[in-house]
Amino acid sequence: MKAIKWGVDLEIGVPPIDRQHKRIVDYINMLLVLNNDNNREEIYTILQQLVDYTVSHFAFEEELMEECGYPFKKAHKLVHNLFVRKVASFVSRFENGEDITSELLITLKTWLVNHIKNDDKDYSSVVKQKMNIAKKESWFSSLISKLLNRQPT
Ligand SMILES: [Fe+2]
Structure with a gap:
């Protein structure tokens, strides 16, 4: 199974979200490597980290929306x-x-790439619009630091 290649096609243009998505992609790619070695113990450790991180990321996104x-x-x-x-x-x-x-990795890869390219790109226009309007008021940076205080980065 091929690793997910991070690139501009996966960026939605909201920097904290792009960083978080990249980290999720890194976790999935780590699992791909571990799966080749059939290392169940390490797979389980990374799997738990991936789940925890993804749940926090979703909460971050939902609050941003x-x-x-x-x-x-x-x-x-x-x-x-x-x-x-x-x-x-x-x-x-x-x-x-x-x-x-293997089955999980196929699901993760397909779901994440589709979700970023469709669902997340869809909300990004609203966020970016708000970022532009509020640039002078530093609204976006204060919102992001508020959210980041509660979420892993
Ligand atoms: Fe999302």
Whole structure:
């Protein structure tokens, strides 16, 4: 299975979000390497980190959408919740000794790339608009530092 190549096609133009997405991509690529070695113990460690980080990232995104008045934030949040549930069921199958890593990696890769390119790009225009309007008021930077205080970076 090929690694995800990070590039401008995956950027949505909101720097803290792009950094967080890149980190999620790094986790997935780490899992790809570990899966080749069938290293279950390390896979489990990274898997837990990936889940924790993704949950925090979703909370960050949801708060950003809320602050920017993105009209479809409820639907977006629902998509996040369904994905978290899907991954959680993979994790419990893994904990029960099943060999699900390849199947999980295909799901993660496909879902993340589609989600960034479609759903996240969609809210990015609203956020960027707000960033431009509020540039002089340093609204965006104070919002980001407020959010970053509560989220891992
Ligand atoms: Fe999202």
